[in-house]
Amino acid sequence: MTYINNTKKLAIIGAGPGGLATARVFLRNCPQYRIDLFEKQSSIGGVWNYDDNNKDGKVMYDHLETNICKQLMQFSDFPFPEDVSTFPKRKDVLHYLKSYYEKFLKNKDNLVMHLETKVENIEKVETESKWRITTINLSNKETKTELYDYVIVSNGHYEYCNFPTNILGMKESLEEKMVFHSKDFQNCQFAKDKTVVVIGNGSSGQDIVVQLATVAKKVYNSVNELSKNDMIHDLLWEMGCVEFVPKIVECDAKTHTVSLLDGRVINDIDYIICATGYKYNFPFMEKRLKNILLTNNPNGDIASDSGSGRVYNLWEQILYTNDHSIGFILLSQMIIPFPLAELQAAVLSQVFENKIHIPHTFKPDNNSESYHSFPELTDIEYYRHLQKLLDDTNYDPTSNFKPVKWDTYHRELRSTSKDNKTERNKMLIKHAKILREKGLPYKLIPIEEDELEKLA
Incomplete structure (x- = not known):
């Protein structure tokens, strides 16, 4: 490929949903850019x-379906196939992403895909106002260094596990292999006739409890608050092998016990699974920039195998406040990721083209680790705010990429998503109960037996 000297160069780090969406948007909005998309897999x-x-190093597990319905989850103007379940299975999502790549990105003249290529270092070359990126091809071990005008980081945040730091004995129990993170959960077969504690009741935690309940002798789910009149909890209680307990204050791998906040001690624990989320990290960033982003302190220190509960110094969760030539996609949580990635990329495209004014001073953001989370459907207001940023630039969706617009239809779809997933979880628990009665390990409901699909 031949490029003219004044061609702008953009590096996108990561070819997951966020990176793919970013490439699609920039191909449409900034056709004059040369885009390099780096993916280590x-x-x-x-x-x-x-x-x-x-399975090594992968977040997914064998029997996983999404917690978002396909109508809400889909990219702009790119629906899931009709024969895909309402809550797509993981293989359906991967196929969908590959179809997205085939349709919008493959064989595009100004996009180069670099698979099996790990980004080793990103640093700003101030004298040239460019980013120097060093990569290594994991197949032939060849290293390359190149300069870029812009960088967009979309490396995900599901690699660096977050473990509870306030539980005595956690470190020793990890070393003894009694404790592991939900990232290392593959299926329930290891737990047959075992006693297992699951810490956390988010999407993964709840999923794992349900799957373990088909084969385990006993499953304890340690949660921050014991909900009352919760239908999901009631259904799990009815299985006879699941019990909800308060926070753990201590675990002991030698005695195989855990001590609870209410003073109780649970004996004969075989495993503890921490479904306690993940940390952010950018191992490829030069040290000072990484520290500013992850500790809010240029002299801070983040271990290469650790991370931070949040990212600092961001405008609208997508742009580094000290340098408007580097952006971030999908740092936010409790959101609808695929359409949000496209919307965030559309905003960044206008920032890079100087069509959105970035204030010189910024109101301090929420300093807590919940900064990236949008609970209770507050994400809709964030999407609409990003859309307004585009609209204020006279953004033309006929000549530019057209992101999902969070109108009344999409708001209603989002508003009912939590209740819909609750109903789905009830079906999955009933399915797990039947499997337990039959002495079978957990598996997904076959589509021909799925009551939800019969109603669709």
Whole structure:
């Protein structure tokens, strides 16, 4: 490929949903850019790129379906196939992402895909106002260094596990292999006739409890608050092997016990699974920039195998406040990721083209680790705010990329999503109960037996 000297160069880090969406948007909005998309795996898909024969380091597990319905989850003007379940299975999502790549990105003249290529270092070259990026091809070990005008980081935040730091004995129990993170959960078979504690009741925690309940002798789910009149909890209680307990204050791998906040001690624990989320990290960033982003202190220190509960010094969660030539996609949580990635990329495209004014001073953001979370459907207001930023530039969706617009229809779809997933979880628990009665390990409901699909 031949490029003229004044061609702007953009590096996108990560070819998961966020990176793919960013590439699609920039190909449309900034056709004059040369785009390099770097992915360390051998195929696109990010966390959804799951090999049944090689679970190591992957967030997914065997029997997973999404917690968002396909109508809400889909990219702009790119619906899931009709034969895909309402809550798509992980393999359906990977196929969907590959179809997205084939339609919008493959064989585009100004996009180069670099698979099996790990980004080793990103640093700003102030004298040239460019970013120097060093990469290594994991296949042939060849290293390259190149300069870029812009960088967009979309490396995900499901690699660096977050473990509870306030539980005595946690470190020793990890070393003894009694404790592991939900990232390392593959299926329930290891738990047959075992007693297992699951810490956390988010999407993964709830999923894992349900799956374990088909084969385990006993499952304890340690949660921050014991809900009352919760139908999901009631259904799990009815299985006879699941019990909800308060926070754990201590675990002991030698005695195989856990001590609870209410003073109780649970004996004969075989495993503890921490479904306690993940930390942010940018191991490829030069040290000072990484510290500013992850500790809010240029002299801070983040271990290469650790991370931070949040990212600092951001405008609208997508742009580094001290340098408007580097952006971030999908740092936010409790959101609808695929359409949001496209919307965030559309805003960044206008920032890079100087069509959105960035204030010189910024109101201090929420300093807590909940900064990236949008609970209770507050994400809708964030989407609409980003859309307004575009609208204020006279953004023309006929000549530019057209992101999902969060109108009344989409708001209603989002507003009912939590209740819809609750109803779905009831079906999954009833399915798990039947499997337990039959002495079978957990598996997904076959589509031909799925009551939800019969109603669709």
